[in-house]
Amino acid sequence: MAANNELFKGTLQTILLKLLSENDRMYGYEMTQRVKLLTEGQLVLKEGALYPALHKLEADGLVESSTEIVDNRVRKYYSLSSQGQSEIVHRLVAAKEFIQQLQLLLNLNPAMN
Amino acid sequence: MAANNELFKGTLQTILLKLLSENDRMYGYEMTQRVKLLTEGQLVLKEGALYPALHKLEADGLVESSTEIVDNRVRKYYSLSSQGQSEIVHRLVAAKEFIQQLQLLLNLNPAMN
């Protein structure tokens, strides 16, 4: 998933849910482009990570999908389920705590920049 | 490794190297206690993650170990190798970038707290 480091392991689902919480509906390829744009090319979502992750989120009931034909190509739109909407709230709290603990352990607190 | 979330996947090696960069020498059990103390019990290093990680760091030449008998019990001290000392610098840069990108993607920027 990550372009240059291993640290993003475990964060992909949260990133995808967050994208969907802001965009109502998105398709996989669109997510890869959005992330690339937001991180200025530093983080590249690979298909081998992305699609299985989306399938798992759907199997777990956190997202719903619908397939459409656009420009003669198959496109699969995802959106947050109601369960996914409550789940992303918890995931963001967990992510925030994770970042704080990691900054603490690595002495990377924002105040020390 | 983590007490309550999956996000720490991939960060364990960096945390261990950082501990050793600050402490000259530490043994495994000591690291678990140190992390527990620093995170106020929120992050618990499990043995099944810790010891294999230390063995891997040693196999990769980033740490060195020496065994001692203390209080009649075996204790294995680890310290950074010279390679480990240069590696931790890069890992901390990568961790810092990782945190910034994650904050960006999840809208968890410090300024928004």
Add this chain to the structure above:
DNA sequence: TCTATATATATCACTTTCTTATATATATAG
């Protein structure tokens, strides 16, 4: 015309890294 690239999704073999459980051993507290 052919090729490369972009768009778009999917799966599979493999690797890494974790969890959970088990094992061993000593010391101390109840």
Add this chain to the structure above:
DNA sequence: CTATATATATAAGAAAGTGATATATATAGA
């Protein structure tokens, strides 16, 4: 006698990535 703390180690299994491959359409360029 038992539980807990100290201390290290490994093994089976799960989860989540990487890298490669496959399929299909559209477009740009040589």
